[in-house]
Amino acid sequence: MLNRLIITVALFFTLLPAAYAETEILEKPESIFDHWRLYFYLGDYHAETSENELESPGSEFAFGIGGLFDYSQHLDWGFDAIIVSRDYDTPENVTGGPFTVVNDDVTLNTLGLNFTARLNYMAGVANFYAGAGAGLYLTKLRITASTLGLFSAHEEASNDLGYFYNYGVMFNISDDKQLGLEYRNLSLDADFSPVTTRKINIGGDLLLLTYVISF
Numbered sequence: 001m002l003n004r005l006i007i008t009v010a011l012f013f014t015l016l017p018a019a020y021a022e023t024e025i026l027e028k029p030e031s032i033f034d035h036w037r038l039y040f041y042l043g044d045y046h047a048e049t050s051e052n053e054l055e056s057p058g059s060e061f062a063f064g065i066g067g068l069f070d071y072s073q074h075l076d077w078g079f080d081a082i083i084v085s086r087d088y089d090t091p092e093n094v095t096g097g098p099f100t101v102v103n104d105d106v107t108l109n110t111l112g113l114n115f116t117a118r119l120n121y122m123a124g125v126a127n128f129y130a131g132a133g134a135g136l137y138l139t140k141l142r143i144t145a146s147t148l149g150l151f152s153a154h155e156e157a158s159n160d161l162g163y164f165y166n167y168g169v170m171f172n173i174s175d176d177k178q179l180g181l182e183y184r185n186l187s188l189d190a191d192f193s194p195v196t197t198r199k200i201n202i203g204g205d206l207l208l209l210t211y212v213i214s215f
Helices: 002-023
Strands: 036-047 055-070 077-088 098-124 126-147 150-172 177-187 204-214
Touching: 002 036, 002 098, 055 126, 055 204, 077 126, 077 204, 150 204
Parallel strands: none
Antiparallel strands: 036 055, 036 204, 055 077, 077 098, 098 126, 126 150, 150 177, 177 204
């Protein structure tokens, strides 16, 4: 996790001087709100395993929406919201009372609200980019069980700060629309006591199909 933090911080400090350099060469800067893009994300989430806590992640997916503003020719900043869902094997310490059967899986659903910045490089119809972001992640763990045929659920919530770095490529499919692919690495720790006995890593890798509309 330390390596990911170093990468994320390094990207942020790379973006800052680039932003300053770009503003120096703009004679008449326009409002950043004059040019912006709406992003839609959909893809696969590969969750990491926390040994002896949450194991064998499966049924993973992610989707989201975001907006980026043109700060300069090569620098964008903005916000996004992303939802991630995955299942894990139910921890061995979770048991029910008499005549109670606990489901084999626990479900984690996370809503991430991020501030993000990134550098862009245009090469013909392709736009290559790399960036970083950080924000608040709201996660809920849910376990279902049944007692004599009656279903019930137990939930634990954790609100935490997370951060990510990302890179990808987008291709122009029309004057105002782009289609692309993005890799994003999310670092996120959460505490679901007493289901888990400590703060655990629930981050992972995302591979996202992106669809962009420019305004």
